[in-house]
Amino acid sequence: MRFLFPSDYFNAKKVDETYSEQVDCFRDIGFETSVISLEALASGSAKIFPQPDSGSKLIYRGWMLTPDDYSLLVNVVVNSSAEVLISRDEYLATHYLPNWYPLIRDLTPETHFFSIDDNLENELSKIGWSSFFIKDYVKSLKTSIGSIIEEPSAIRTVVAEMKKFRGCIEGGICVRKVENFIPDTERRYFVLDGKPFAPLENEEIPEIVEDCAKRINSKFFSVDVVERRDGCKRVVEIGDGQVSDLVGWTSERFATLWADFRQ
8 A cells, every 4th residue: 555645846756845744654654655746647747656566556645636637646546557545436425515415414514506607696595594604515715705604695706706716616516504613623533444533542533423434435534523502513524535634633643544444
């Protein structure tokens, strides 16, 4: 098993500095690592360095990729006589909100899905909530007016700003119900091969994370949990584990999950 990281923009044989600590931690416990130039994917010139052994399994660990770019990444791996741990379909199963939402509908805020071509202002008026959390299938707007709006007419500004700051709307529009969450209580967990893990080794796993591990059929994904003011824990995000940041985690702790998985 080998981990595949993005390469440095100027040196295709060197890891992107953002991931250098993770590379060191994986190597310290005996894993092999390689790099790939994400910028070279579209041109078809991307290569893996060092080359993986024939038949080896690769786990991507890096920046979020569009479905097309992930397919290109898989093709490079396959052409190197290796295989990926997470297929394109498995990647999108946890990367795109509409794919995981039906599986845990009762554990996460109510959500409606729309095309960018829909009359969004009219659709929000029909829903009739006092406020709305807006995002695309992957991310929300972290700048400008933010992601929470009260007037349906403000959806036009949010979508325009998402296009401006992110370059595109990925997938479509998700409208989520705003719940009364307690600030600074969000916690990230990882689920690997059906087993949930917390940032601290002896930390208790919330029941809601255990439920996600049972319901979501993915080899590796993240679960973000927050506490509501009534004491109820809620899932605010599911993500593909390969592209999930180590929020609240150390690189050392993250690497140990895989040591257990390998055994």
